[in-house]
Amino acid sequence: MLTAPAKPHRAEIEHAVRRLLYQRLGRPTPRAAQAPRPLLVNVSxxxxxxxxxxxxxxxxxxxxxxxxxxxxxxxxxxxxxxxxxxxxxxxxxxxxxxxxxxxxxxxxxxxxxxxxxxxxxxxxxxxxxxxxxxxxxxxxxxxxxxxxxxxxxxAPHVHMHPTDAEFYGFKPGSFARLKIDGPVGMTFDRILVRVSPDFKLEVHIDTDEGNACGLGPDTPCQLLP
Known part of the structure; x- marks a missing residue:
């Protein structure tokens, strides 16, 4: 049985550091940084x-x-x-x-x-x-x-913990929009929402979809209603 990695994912560390920096600088924290977990968009x-x-x-x-x-x-x-x-x-x-x-x-x-x-x-x-x-x-x-x-x-879908779903205002089986920035940025209008206490916040799109939007490791992405 494979156990989860002991150290946090890079995105989780960056998310925590970003929130801390805004607090230290006394600046308003952007909504994305207020989220319980970082948003990962991965090609499946x-x-x-x-x-x-x-x-x-x-x-x-x-x-x-x-x-x-x-x-x-x-x-x-x-x-x-x-x-x-x-x-x-x-x-x-x-x-x-x-x-x-x-x-x-x-x-x-x-x-x-x-x-x-x-x-x-x-x-x-x-x-x-x-x-x-x-x-x-x-x-x-x-x-x-x-x-x-x-x-x-x-179907393009997002895995969400219940606290993520509450933060973004989504219910299981509903659909979110995913905005991909970058040189060939686009918006996916039907990202199926899946919710479970076992999930971490992660969007899955396939290889065709990832290539079409030019998704890379540092491509800015947003979940929208």
């Missing part, structure tokens, strides 16, 4: 979530995912294991990363350009809402797994 590359049974089918009886890299959300990680995805045109994506821990359903998340190259017509869905979505074939070192459904383009 194509990946899949698997059940324990699926992992055993693909990697062998008794196999468990091996944590490789901790993600920002507590307890979530990129696993060392990856699979090959076979699309309807027999085109493949190799080294499709598995994210852990295991879930109670199998789900593949692709960007729009991934879907085009593979021959998929996939809907934009919230994670877990896979009814009626296309399926695919996954190949691992120990076998094949045919998924009857579960291939989606993940």
């Amino acid at each position: 590359a194509r990946h899949c979530h698997l059940t324990p049974e699926a992992v055993e089918t693909l990697f062998g009886k008794g196999h468990e995912l091996t944590p490789m890299k901790a993600l920002y959300q507590e307890g979530q990680y990129a696993a060392k294991e990856s699979v090959t995805l076979i699309g309807p045109r027999s085109r493949v994506i190799s080294n499709l990363r598995i994210l852990g821990p295991c879930r109670d359903l199998n789900q593949v998340e692709l960007a729009y350009t991934d879907a085009i190259s593979l021959g998929f017509d996939i809907p934009v869905r919230a994670s877990g809402d896979i009814a009626g979505t296309p399926g695919c074939m996954l190949m691992g070192p120990a076998g094949f797994l045919e998924l009857p459904e579960g291939v989606i383009r993940a």
Whole structure:
């Protein structure tokens, strides 16, 4: 089981320092600095979530995912294991990363350009809402797994702790706007709000969306009603 990093994320340290500086200088604290947590906007590359049974089918009886890299959300990680995805045109994506821990359903998340190259017509869905979505074939070192459904383009979404949701005035299932600054800045109008006591404030967009807005590590971003 992978434990969360002991030291805070860089963004959390910068957020605390920024608030302290405004206090020391006696200046009004901007709204973004008043927020309980810093806003992180991360690009979520194509990946899949698997059940324990699926992992055993693909990697062998008794196999468990091996944590490789901790993600920002507590307890979530990129696993060392990856699979090959076979699309309807027999085109493949190799080294499709598995994210852990295991879930109670199998789900593949692709960007729009991934879907085009593979021959998929996939809907934009919230994670877990896979009814009626296309399926695919996954190949691992120990076998094949045919998924009857579960291939989606993940809806852009924000993870929020209840205190974040209260601060920004959002409710679970509502939509926020995300303003991206920079040379090719733009605003996303439908960022799905997900709220849980286990979440830290983080927006996920896919690789197509991140490339379109020129998102970088220091790109200023704002959450808006």
